[in-house]
Amino acid sequence: MSNQSYRPFIVIVLAFAGGIFLHGVLSVxxxxxxxxxxxxxxLCAGFYRRKCVATMFLLIAVxxxxxxYMQSVQTLPKNHFSSIVKYxxxxxxxxxxVIVSEVEKRTSFKGVKTTFVCDVMRVKTKWGWxxxxxxxxxxxxxxxxxxxxxxxxxxxxxxxxxxxxxxxNFSYQDLxxxxxxxHILSVKARAKVGVMRVPAGFSFRRLAxxxxxxxxxxxxxxxxxNESALMRAILLGDRHDIPSHVRELFxxxxxxxxxxxxxxxxxxxxxxxxxxxxxLPLPRLWQYGxxxxxxxxxxxxxxxxxxxxxxxxxxxxxxxxxxMEKETEVFNVLSLAALIVLLLNPYHLYDVxxxxxxxxxxxxxxxxxxxxxxLKRICLAGKSRCVAHLIQxxxxxxxxxxxxxxxxxxxxxxxxxxxxxxxIIVIPLIAVIVSVGMGxxxxxxxxxxxxxxxxxCLKLLLNAMVAIIFLCVQIPGAYVRLETxxxxxxxxxYVLFFIVIFVKQFLGKVLSxxxxxxxxxxx
Amino acid sequence: MIxxxxxxxxxxxxxxxxxxxxxxVCSVVFKRYPQLQNIVNVMDTDxxxxxxxxxxxxxxxxxxxxxxxxxxxxxxLEYRQAHGVIQDISELKALPVVRLENYKKFSVYIAVNP
Numbered sequence: 001m002s003n004q005s006y007r008p009f010i011v012i013v014l015a016f017a018g019g020i021f022l023h024g025v026l027s028v029x030x031x032x033x034x035x036x037x038x039x040x041x042x043l044c045a046g047f048y049r050r051k052c053v054a055t056m057f058l059l060i061a062v063x064x065x066x067x068x069y070m071q072s073v074q075t076l077p078k079n080h081f082s083s084i085v086k087y088x089x090x091x092x093x094x095x096x097x098v099i100v101s102e103v104e105k106r107t108s109f110k111g112v113k114t115t116f117v118c119d120v121m122r123v124k125t126k127w128g129w130x131x132x133x134x135x136x137x138x139x140x141x142x143x144x145x146x147x148x149x150x151x152x153x154x155x156x157x158x159x160x161x162x163x164x165x166x167x168x169n170f171s172y173q174d175l176x177x178x179x180x181x182x183h184i185l186s187v188k189a190r191a192k193v194g195v196m197r198v199p200a201g202f203s204f205r206r207l208a209x210x211x212x213x214x215x216x217x218x219x220x221x222x223x224x225x226n227e228s229a230l231m232r233a234i235l236l237g238d239r240h241d242i243p244s245h246v247r248e249l250f251x252x253x254x255x256x257x258x259x260x261x262x263x264x265x266x267x268x269x270x271x272x273x274x275x276x277x278x279x280l281p282l283p284r285l286w287q288y289g290x291x292x293x294x295x296x297x298x299x300x301x302x303x304x305x306x307x308x309x310x311x312x313x314x315x316x317x318x319x320x321x322x323x324m325e326k327e328t329e330v331f332n333v334l335s336l337a338a339l340i341v342l343l344l345n346p347y348h349l350y351d352v353x354x355x356x357x358x359x360x361x362x363x364x365x366x367x368x369x370x371x372x373x374x375l376k377r378i379c380l381a382g383k384s385r386c387v388a389h390l391i392q393x394x395x396x397x398x399x400x401x402x403x404x405x406x407x408x409x410x411x412x413x414x415x416x417x418x419x420x421x422x423x424i425i426v427i428p429l430i431a432v433i434v435s436v437g438m439g440x441x442x443x444x445x446x447x448x449x450x451x452x453x454x455x456x457c458l459k460l461l462l463n464a465m466v467a468i469i470f471l472c473v474q475i476p477g478a479y480v481r482l483e484t485x486x487x488x489x490x491x492x493x494y495v496l497f498f499i500v501i502f503v504k505q506f507l508g509k510v511l512s513x514x515x516x517x518x519x520x521x522x523x
Numbered sequence: 524m525i526x527x528x529x530x531x532x533x534x535x536x537x538x539x540x541x542x543x544x545x546x547x548v549c550s551v552v553f554k555r556y557p558q559l560q561n562i563v564n565v566m567d568t569d570x571x572x573x574x575x576x577x578x579x580x581x582x583x584x585x586x587x588x589x590x591x592x593x594x595x596x597x598x599x600l601e602y603r604q605a606h607g608v609i610q611d612i613s614e615l616k617a618l619p620v621v622r623l624e625n626y627k628k629f630s631v632y633i634a635v636n637p
Binding site for chain 1: 546
């Protein structure tokens with residue numbers, strides 16, 4: 001089998017994801033999944049001589065494994081603190097635990113609040129401290145200096161996450177549950193927060209957060225509040241401070257994806273890292289290796305969202321293929337990335353970011369060549385370099401849009417036909433903005449006197465980008481708001497989408513086979 | 524002299540030079556003509572806010588506007604029914620459910636004829 005057609009991870013990830021999905025849909029008991037998985041493993045071993053049958057049983061075993069994996073993540077341990085929460089209704093709930101996330105300062109109706117995730121270790125009960133486990137989202141309604149890895153003791157009111165809008169598709173409770181958080185601890189501004197131990201020693205995550213805070217400080221110092229908020233989203237993954245009117249413009253024009261760090265950003269950042277490493281007198285192998293290491297560090301720095309993990313994994317595999325001098329198969333790498341993301345947290349399957357991220361890449365890889373060839377045939381002037389670049393940009397934007405528009409319509413009740421045009425303008429601008437922003441952080445921390453030049457360039461670029469997006473939104477028909485989009489319509493859309501793709505692929509193979517046959521006959 | 528630099532070095536250096544030149548030029552221009560800074564800073568003004576027409580918006584559209592809740596939305600609809608077209612957004616200050624501080628916040632998102 002040739003390297004190009006060998007894609008083992010595609011079927012594995014489809015079976016594993018199918019298992020996760022079926023676990024949510026079917027009410028099959030844990031024991032049945034175990035029995036089914038064991039039986040299929042045995043059948044696979046029994047039919048090892050019959051390749052097709054053995055593979056089928058193996059895939060069913062992987063499917064059961066997906067369901068069991070989901071069950072294992074869902075099941076809370078016996079000493080989980082949620083079992084005693086009901087006794088603390090309107091009473092202070094005192095915990096001891098470790099801060100396991102970045103400590104963020106956000107604005108709330110009570111002023112500034114400090115928010116982070118705490119891994120609970122002990123809970124104070126009538127009978128003294130009891131060992132407990134579980135994660136809780138802590139909101140302290142004051143500005144307090146805490147950091148990742150600290151052991152803390154605090155008391156507050158424990159409650160379930162609030163559901164903000166009952167009619168919307170979005171559920172805050174589900175969002176937190178996917179991160180393993182079942183409750184929120186609200187701590188009053190006057191309440192005492194004790195730091196029991198400050199972390200010592202080296203931690204990759206702590207170092208990444210330190211660099212991130214340094215970057216945030218530099219951006220805050222150099223730019224205005226709104227510009228800094230936008231830059232922090234694009235470079236460091238902090239999206240919560242973006243002004244609502246700017247966020248709305250990005251959503252309506254269909255370029256909101258640039259606010260989330262994804263393949264585009266990781267591609268530019270890896271190019272910049274590689275360029276900088278090339279300036280150093282290092283062997284080529286070291287340059288590739290260090291680029292992968294820096295990318296992983298950047299993924300930690302930006303909070304490790306699904307799209308970041310996906311693009312970092314894919315970029316790392318592609319760079320590693322240069323080291324090993326082996327070609328990679330893009331669908332296989334994409335599937336491997338999906339499998340790793342699902343193994344990190346199977347709840348990601350239901351995450352909008354996961355679905356959009358993987359579907360857009362799949363769509364670009366499958367549709368781009370066809371759309372590009374079609375446009376080249378239409379535009380006879382395709383020989384010009386400028387037109388060729390334009391065709392490339394349109395093809396990439398259109399193929400990505402066709403892949404995700406069904407999901408966007410379902411989740412956000414909006415269709416943005418003009419997004420292809422907006423993307424052609426915004427994506428090159430984002431490439432420059434990310435480069436200048438990285439320059440500001442890297443060079444600004446070494447030579448603070450040069451920050452002004454980077455800051456002014458960024459100011460011009462950011463304001464120009466937002467103004468262009470505003471103009472795009474003003475064009476009639478730029479966006480269409482929908483009342484509701486039923487799941488059935490979305491399913492029909494994607495069935496049609498995949499039929500078109502597979503028919504195209506099948507026809508392509510048949511045609512290429514025909515051409516080969518003709519050549520054989522001629523020779 | 525140029526041949527001393529590799530292709531990558533030239534690329535990085537030219538990028539840095541361009542940023543320093545553009546930044547220095549902008550710095551001089553903004554210092555000499557401070558009013559230009561106001562024109563450039565579109566993000567910090569309300570010029571880019573998409574305004575909702577208060578005379579044509581329905582209940583859902585009104586509730587979607589930041590700082591307008593169900594009570595204010597209903598009150599605006601009742602006012603429109605009673606008085607017809609709203610000529611000036613300051614008319615909304617007279618509504619009993621609208622507090623002045625809230626009015627200041629949501630008035631940037633609405634217009635009588637955007």
